[in-house]
Each structure stands twice: as C-alpha cells, then as structure tokens.
Amino acid sequence: MIFLLLSLLVALLDQLSKGYITSHFHLGQSISLLGDFLKITYIQNPGGVFGTRIGSGNFYTFISLVAILIVLLVYFRMRNQEATFKIALGLILGGAIGNLIDRFRFGEVVDFLDVDFFNINLPPFKFLFLKFNGFYLDRWPVFNLADSAVTVGLVILIYHFSFQGAKN
Numbered sequence: 001m002i003f004l005l006l007s008l009l010v011a012l013l014d015q016l017s018k019g020y021i022t023s024h025f026h027l028g029q030s031i032s033l034l035g036d037f038l039k040i041t042y043i044q045n046p047g048g049v050f051g052t053r054i055g056s057g058n059f060y061t062f063i064s065l066v067a068i069l070i071v072l073l074v075y076f077r078m079r080n081q082e083a084t085f086k087i088a089l090g091l092i093l094g095g096a097i098g099n100l101i102d103r104f105r106f107g108e109v110v111d112f113l114d115v116d117f118f119n120i121n122l123p124p125f126k127f128l129f130l131k132f133n134g135f136y137l138d139r140w141p142v143f144n145l146a147d148s149a150v151t152v153g154l155v156i157l158i159y160h161f162s163f164q165g166a167k168n
Contacts, residue, residue, distance in 0.1 A: 003075055003086040003093075010094025014146040015101060018110040030114065041114035043142050044106065049150075064100040068093060084160045091153030098146030111142040 021042050030041035047053035048060050071093045078085065102109040117140050124134035 003090045006090030007094040010149045011097040014098030021112045039114040044108040046108045061103045088153045088156035091149040095146035095149035
C-alpha cells in the first residue's frame, strides 16, 4: 500500500508544483530564493535527466513508459522486500509518472529548481586508446520534484541492495 500511495503523492506534488510554476512564471523567468545558491527558474526540458539529449521527445516518452513498466514488474515480483525497497520504488514510479504527464501535456518536461551545489571540473585525459575531452559544470542543471524523487529513490534502492540484500 505504501508503494502505491507514495507514487501517487509524488506524482500529485510534482504536478501541483509544475502547475504553480507554469501559471505564475514566464518561460525563462528566474527569481532568487537564497542568493545565487537557490533560484526558481522556469524552463522546458525536451531532453532527459540533467538536460541530456540522446534522441527526440518520443524517445524519452518511450523510455519513461518502459521505466514505469519495469518498476511495476520489479515491485510485483519482489513485493516481500522491506519498506525501504517499497519506498524507493514508490519514489521512482511517482517521479517517472510526473515527468511522463508533462511529456504528454507539453511534449517536454517542466523544470524549475535551479541550485548551485558545487562546480565539477574534470580535465581532459587519455586512457589506453580512449580519449576523454573533459567536462566542466559551473551550475547544476535545472530539475523538478519528479527528478528529485527518482534520484532519492535510486539512492535508497542502492542502499537497500548494498546493505540489506534482496529477499527473492
């Protein structure tokens, strides 16, 4: 029961927050809440998590549907797991549903949480025959509550299987 209720709660809170943003902000509008550290910035993300773009919007819609089906399948095959497992899957499912609703409504996902956690600077390097061009990130990509729920759910799932193990 916790799995279903948490999934619905996450999807509902995600959609309510996005509804507020889309009705009270103009696309691209940004307001500061805690200086430069935390802003509300309304953007539409046609790609995937962290602004990745591998394919078209239809690709991400398909991936979202597959992810939802996999989460449901895993839950029903392993529902005798502890509460942490059910909470993790509930967060992941709710977040996936929240973003999928956006893809059906807008063709893109509404993002608005704009946080400056830390800078990432990976210099270019070569390893054997592989060449890495480096990576620099001076501000975290804008995200939403659904993305947060999926991320927290994945962290809990990793913890669950790393320290508690799987029961069937």
